[in-house]
Amino acid sequence: MSTLIHLPEGSVCWPAAALSGAARDVMHAQTSVHRARAGERRAGTTRWERSYADACAWLEWDWVELAKGTVVQADPLGVRCNVLLLDERQRPLLSSRRRAMLATLVYLLPWQGPVLDRLRGAAPLRRVERDAQRLAA
Template sequence: MSTLIRLPEGSVCWPVAALSSAAQDVRHAQTSVNRARTGGQTVRGLTRWERRYADVSAWVEWDWVEVAEGTVAQADPLNVRSNVLLLDDHGRPLLSSRRRATLATLVYLLPWQGPVLDKLRLTAPRRHALQPQERLAA
């Protein structure tokens, strides 16, 4: 007995075998930055990469965190969100655990840190050099 899979509108199917070639065509779409408003200096954000087709866009996105100045990492490497349904060699959807690992591999293949660091540089708060106040002796 076969079961039909209902995909959300706008979903895209990719065979896992085409993953490496798909990684070459996926392009940076957007990056958002969320700077902490509290005393902490944590900078976080989200980045999205897309592969456009004539009528739909396949996308993957994930959260990142700045671990040190000039260094960003995925906040959770197995939490990659996407509208892509990955298919095995027989055209069947991958199990959830294999899908997460495969999407994590796709992210690893992408040069995503560069665009994220560029966005961080563009949105960095301007730092004014504080000049010590001069005291004049009376």
């Protein structure tokens, strides 16, 4: 039995122990709103990224607007990403633990603000403007 793990091209490995610190480095990349049919709640997808010199780690998930000004994840365990989480021995986490850890990361991110801005029709900040604001802080 092979112990090699085959990752999709562009995947990034993160130590699970450093996940709470990753919340400071992951930035909002884009939010899309799906067309809602009459009587349906507005919903969409948001994507957050962390760029490296040679790769980009990304996470995305679906959200739903419950009421005006209130958005929640459609499925808290349904985070899609190109991140492989590693335990203290540099082994991949079990799928169930990985999903729970990614849900915790999303909980730590201030993702509702950019989603609500998009729903209100505010133009999202371009990446260059966000980086300038981050450096100024």
